[in-house]
Each structure stands twice: as structure tokens, then as C-alpha cells.
Amino acid sequence: MKLSDLGEFGLIDRLSRDLITRPAEVVQGIGDDAAVLHLEGPWWLLFTTDMLVEGVHFSLDYATPAQVGIKTVSVNVSDIAAMGGWPVHGVVSLGLPTRLSVEDVDELYQGIRRAAKEYGLNIVGGDTVLSPERLVINLALLGFVEKGRAVYRSGARVGDLLYVTGSLGKSAAGLYLCQHPDLTLDPGVAAFLRQVHLEPRARLTAGRILSCAGVTAMDDVSDGLAAELREICRASGVGCRVRAQDIPVDSRVKTVAALAGCDPLDWAFCGGEDFELVFTAPPGMARHVEEKLAAAGEDCRCIGEITPAEKGMVLELADGRLIPLEARGYDHFAS
């Protein structure tokens, strides 16, 4: 069978069976943003890994090596943030083509170093090997979270409100601008969106606040909102209803989308790499959560609610029509 016949999620389901030898040490294994592991003391250990491949996850045609380093760290920290924890220690594996110079690798590590300092984590080891064609970077990252405070994808309950932090689609707009450098646009706007794409930041502070507040489910928006909602609904055994007009999309994203002839909601739902947090909270907790985030300078927006599984995943358009959210996600269905 071809890998493309099974797809990424089918493959992961197939591979992740029977991998736990000592279950008493594992709180939560494969299937969330990070594994949750028992430790002595007040904290659980979080463990996650992400591999970035040149030409697949980044291009050195428009990203500097330092930006690739920053992105590698942020992608992993975002997984720790989505569990409600904080990052502590990472190990970096580099597969290096010989066409890269020592200065390129220095710069890559400069990006890793800068991001590690920003997130307060240590890089404690690594491996450096030859990778003839493509630069490959793997970061494996440890974090901590207070016992009982890890936030899973599986905790959403019918009636919970559905939220997203920040705004969506900026990374997709930035990628479009990287790929279309001749687009006529305010240079400040273009530079801002490109930087959001090339140097993403994880929502670590928001994740900590949401974990302490006790939100019921959380995921980071790495693969686009539609994919993350599918993950939460699947893991929680629920459906959801999302209001299109409440999806937060920055006006600068709308400007680029208009020039590109795209629907900015497509970027929000399918673009991915925004590294915002999507989460659910019972209505009674909503004001508390909003206030706590606002007090820390973080923002969130209620975009819908959790429904029974049999209602499916539904998008409510501005004119009141309801369409399946799946359709939007995969088929770039126009509203």
C-alpha cells in the first residue's frame, strides 16, 4: 500500500499501537501534542518532538538559517504550550548537506539559541550528521506541567464554548508573500506578515494561563483551524459549530488575500502554522478566562461552541447558511 493511500493520520493510527512497555509510567502516550509522563514531585513531564525538512517545512530561498532555527524551537514549544506546560530542556539533531557553510550552521544555531533564551529553555545535547540533499532539523523537547493540569484534546464537553487566541491566517499570508515577492503591497505590512511566517512565536503565556484556569481542551493551530477542530472533536467524541464571521482574521491578511484572489477564511482554516491556541471552556468559566488572558496582554475570541457528536462539525456562514466544516477544510469550499 502506498503511504499516500493511508495519509498521515491513518499512518500514525497504524503505527502507534503497542508501543508502551511500562504503562504505569505513562499518563498519556501518543495522540496529543505531547506525551505526559509520571515523575516524583509536583510536576508531570511533557515530551514532544518535531522534524523539519528543507523544501517541505521551510525553504532557504526565503528563510534565513536563523529563522529556521527560531521556527524549529517555536514549533516544539507550541506543543508544550498546548498542553498547558512550560518548556525546560531540548536536544537538537541536525542533518547537514555539505553545501551549507559553517557560517550557515552558526546562524541556524544563533536562531535556536535566541528562541531558547526567549522561551527560557536549555539546549542540552544533540547530534550532527550528514544529510546529502536537504537540511533536516529535529528538536525533541521536555516540559513540565503541574500534576492534573495538563490540558488534552479529549476534554471538550457539549455546551463548552470554543475559543481561539490571537488571529488566524497571518502565517499563510506571509508564506504567500514569500512565494510572490513582486506583489505590490505596503512594505511594512509585507515585512510583518513574512516575519510572522518565518519567525513564528508559540503562545506560551496564554497556554499557562489557560491551564491554570482549567479550560477543558486545547490544541495549537499548527495544521490550520479545521484540522485542529477535527482533532479535538475526534478525541473528545463531540461535534462543533463555528461562526465564520467570528473567526479572527487580521485586516492585513484580508488585504493580501484580496490581492491574491483568495478567501482569507481558507487561510485561517487550512493555512496552518499560526501557532495560536484553540481551546474549549464551559460558559461559566468564560469571563474568568477572558479576563485572565487580557490581564496578561493576551487575547482570545469565542468562535463557536461544542455540540453533540451527531451534529458533526458545522460552519455557520455570515448569511446563516450551515455547511460541513470538513468540506471547508479539505476542498477549499468557497463561502
Next chain:
Amino acid sequence: MKLSDLGEFGLIDRLSRDLITRPAEVVQGIGDDAAVLHLEGPWWLLFTTDMLVEGVHFSLDYATPAQVGIKTVSVNVSDIAAMGGWPVHGVVSLGLPTRLSVEDVDELYQGIRRAAKEYGLNIVGGDTVLSPERLVINLALLGFVEKGRAVYRSGARVGDLLYVTGSLGKSAAGLYLCQHPDLTLDPGVAAFLRQVHLEPRARLTAGRILSCAGVTAMDDVSDGLAAELREICRASGVGCRVRAQDIPVDSRVKTVAALAGCDPLDWAFCGGEDFELVFTAPPGMARHVEEKLAAAGEDCRCIGEITPAEKGMVLELADGRLIPLEARGYDHFAS
């Protein structure tokens, strides 16, 4: 500057500066087989990672996907064994070319699963991405070791005896046989050596015994004995004198080397991937260590001693001549 001008060790030295943001949490950072990290409770946390690239670390021309999985796990477990600890949790990143089938990836994971069970560790997460040309596998592995019992490369003292477990050169002989399948040889011998190369096992039991016995320095033989001795001597600020005739080399390795027209000691010193343990112990501890290993069915051999740094790294040949060990390591200097 080209990467080849600096070399792997020069590059690692250059990159590993200024990567610790929170030093109070780190017992030992970059520079040993695994990082050693503070935890509450009786144990330290060990953290290591290794990346294997198709065509660089393995070839699917003669390794099955399951063997690649076994090797990936063993390489990492060997790093934990060399610190004196035991492995607990791993996360696997796979970069997959689309030419691989689902069955190939199943088989790869079957190897990972089998090795994980054998070593008693959990695979708790991973990442699966596209890698157009080459299969890339990264395992990041956590282990534990009793506080104060981690064995570093830096602990060797002048007068310590130098030991190696098992025997050396089997993996290099096995690789030679994989690359020269038409060599006329007893099929049982050929199959044995090929399997040693393709399905290496980490010396986990020996590492635990040696850590509990309190040996002074330890490393696993992943890059050949010469390279590991350099690591220990450099980290400990000492020299060493190794007796060529005491280097344990299996008679089957000698047979293959004779057919290949190679010196089996070259394979022992430079071949690598034997995943034996090289360690140092004060003379007063020697008998205790040998007895403890023997009682567990493990073997070791005294191959020399630790000397002052100014004596350098010296190989004593069978005829009594002394030659620099470095020369042997890098230039395949004939004895």
C-alpha cells in the same frame, strides 16, 4: 568556511556554546553520551538523541526496515547505557520518502517495537513527515540514573585501568560482508557478523553494573575505540597506553579480515558501531568489577591503563614498539 574544514567535533565545539539558559537545572549539558538533568526524587534524568540517515548510517540495500528500527533504538540506548542509566521513554521522528510502502514503515516500526520491549522502554510520541530522497529516523530517548551514579567521560584518573566489554570489530566485519556478499565464507559466520552489524544491541546490563560498581569513566564504542579513547582522554585531561595484543577481537572477525586483506585491529580501532563499553577503573576496583560482570554473564578485558596527559595516547604493539594511537585511528597506520 566549509563544514569539512571544521569537522564534526570542531563543529560541535563551536555550536555548543551558550545554550544553557537555566544552569541550575542541568547537572551535565552537551559533551557526554547523554545530558544529565536535575529532577525531584532519587534519580537524575538522562536525555539523548541520534539521527540516522539512509545511505549515511544504513542502507536499505542490505538492512531490512525492521533492522533499521532496531539499530535506531540500540544506538540511543547505548548512549544511556554509557552513562550508567536505564532507558525509559522515547519519541520517534520519521522522515519518509514516498517510495516506501506502508508495509515498509510497518516493518520499521515493528523493529522499533521489538527493541523497545527488549530494553523495557516506552515509545510515547513522534512526528511523521515527508523526506523526499532519504529515510531519516530520529529517536530522542530519556533515561534515569541514581543521583551521583552517572558515569562521565571526564572521570578517568592516572593509574586507572582501561577496559572494554565484549569484543571489537564485529560490526565492521559485518558491514564488509554486507558490502561484499560474494565473499566465500562459512554461511553461519557470515550471517552472525552481518546480524551483529545490522541488529546491534546496547550493553545495558553491563552499563548498570559498572555504574553501580563506581567505575570512573565510560563511553560506548560507537565511532571506533580510537575515537572513544580520544574522548575520554580529552575530557579527563589524561593520556592512555593500550596494548594491541589485549584488544579483544573475535576469531571470526580475524577470518573475515584475512579474506578482506585488512588488519582486524583497524576495524577494532576505527570501525565503530560495536556498541561495546570502554571504561576505566582504579586497580583496587578491578577484580570487583570483573566478578560483577562475570556473574551477570557479561565479559570485559583490560586493554591498558590511563597515563599522564603529556604521555599522549600510545599503542603498544605485540613486538614492544610504541606508536601514537592517533596515527592508528586516522591514518590506518599498519602495525
